[in-house]
Amino acid sequence: MIINNSLDEVKKREHALSIIKDIVNLEGRDSLFDLTGLSGGFIASPSEISLLETYVGPAIFEEELQKVGKQHLGGEKILPLNRTSSGILATILALVDKDSYVVHYLAKLPAHPSIPRSCNLVGAKYFETDVLDEFSIPENTSLVVITGSTMDHQVIDEDEFKKVIQMAHEKDIPVMVDDASGARLRTVVFNQPKACDLGADLAITSTDKLMPGPRGGLMAGREELIDKIKIKVNQFGLEAQPPLVLAMVNGIKNFNEDNLINSFSRKDELINLLNKKFDNFETTPTGVMISPEGLANEISSQHNLSDDDLAFVLSFILLKEHGIITIPAVSMPGASPTIRFDLSTNDAFNLDLNDLYKKIESSINKLQKVAINEDECREIVF
Numbered sequence: 001m002i003i004n005n006s007l008d009e010v011k012k013r014e015h016a017l018s019i020i021k022d023i024v025n026l027e028g029r030d031s032l033f034d035l036t037g038l039s040g041g042f043i044a045s046p047s048e049i050s051l052l053e054t055y056v057g058p059a060i061f062e063e064e065l066q067k068v069g070k071q072h073l074g075g076e077k078i079l080p081l082n083r084t085s086s087g088i089l090a091t092i093l094a095l096v097d098k099d100s101y102v103v104h105y106l107a108k109l110p111a112h113p114s115i116p117r118s119c120n121l122v123g124a125k126y127f128e129t130d131v132l133d134e135f136s137i138p139e140n141t142s143l144v145v146i147t148g149s150t151m152d153h154q155v156i157d158e159d160e161f162k163k164v165i166q167m168a169h170e171k172d173i174p175v176m177v178d179d180a181s182g183a184r185l186r187t188v189v190f191n192q193p194k195a196c197d198l199g200a201d202l203a204i205t206s207t208d209k210l211m212p213g214p215r216g217g218l219m220a221g222r223e224e225l226i227d228k229i230k231i232k233v234n235q236f237g238l239e240a241q242p243p244l245v246l247a248m249v250n251g252i253k254n255f256n257e258d259n260l261i262n263s264f265s266r267k268d269e270l271i272n273l274l275n276k277k278f279d280n281f282e283t284t285p286t287g288v289m290i291s292p293e294g295l296a297n298e299i300s301s302q303h304n305l306s307d308d309d310l311a312f313v314l315s316f317i318l319l320k321e322h323g324i325i326t327i328p329a330v331s332m333p334g335a336s337p338t339i340r341f342d343l344s345t346n347d348a349f350n351l352d353l354n355d356l357y358k359k360i361e362s363s364i365n366k367l368q369k370v371a372i373n374e375d376e377c378r379e380i381v382f
Contacts, residue, residue: 006333016329037342040208043250057242074196075220080240084217085114104128106147113334144168148182181209213251263343303371
């Protein structure tokens with residue numbers, strides 16, 4: 001095993017960032033291709049930047065964020081946070097009692113680790129399932145959670161979405177939707193309504209996922225619940241600072257639905273190229289992916305690596321040799337090791353798909369060779 005714990009995940013991320021820095025310094029930003037779908041951005045004019053003071057910034061930009069945030073997410077009130085995970089933590093701190101239940105429904109297990117980890121902090125009992133017939137709400141339940149789109153972009157069925165909300169509201173239990181990428185993926189690609197319009201009491205999205213915003217969280221929902229959560233946010237320093245608020249405003253204003261729609265046709269072209277040689281690539285709504293299990297099936301050489309380790313090693317080969325950034329190389333601890341090539345990003349539009357295919361093929365061929373040497377693989381990752 002190469003990646004054994006959260007510290008290993010932190011160390012491999014530090015190494016990935018150092019590689020990215022070296023590529024930018026030596027070859028320029030144009031030599032990098034961020035295909036994570038999490039590339040985000042920070043759009044701001046010089047006049048706006050001059051207003052980013054501790055108290056002036058919120059006074060100027062938070063009112064505007066209320067307006068554009070409601071347009072993007074719906075709901076009665078908007079709450080900006082420094083991370084989506086921060087908003088999930090604050091919600092559970094504010095609404096969930098010790099020894100009560102948090103029950104979670106999603107299209108495909110597992111859930112984002114921030115949800116069960118937050119439950120552990122308050123001493124709540126946590127249950128998750130991706131089978132609707134197995135989903136139930138015990139009497140002593142404080143919160144129901146729905147994931148709109150999983151870490152690997154599996155999107156919830158709209159009828160199931162509505163059913164879970166109905167079940168929760170029949171027991172007068174609030175519903176929080178983890179709509180990190182789903183706030184755009186569900187609505188633009190799958191034509192589903194906003195989570196709040198479907199009846200959710202709270203919805204939170206990541207402002208860097210599939211949009212040109214910063215790495216941050218944006219929550220919408222019922223005003224009384226947002227106010228309760230905001231208390232915890234301020235108590236624990238989880239709020240978004242003025243630069244994030246400004247970048248969120250401009251990220252929403254500059255979100256282009258056409259980028260998601262255009263990636264639809266390009267993903268079919270890429271999967272057709274990959275299917276000529278490989279058997280285990282799958283399409284996502286905005287690109288292609290290969291799971292650790294699928295990657296293991298492509299590797300015929302004898303090795304002692306876990307499936308996840310193979311994905312981590314491949315992600316570093318892609319980064320070091322071709323400047324392609326994928327999630328396993330740069331992710332936080334607990335994130336999915338599935339390798340996604342998201343074609344909705346700005347960098348993806350600058351890539352010829354035949355060239356991208358050759359880079360992927362070359363990287364998997366190298367993985368075939370190095371997988372037999374665990375020490376060499378460890379050196380690649382760390």
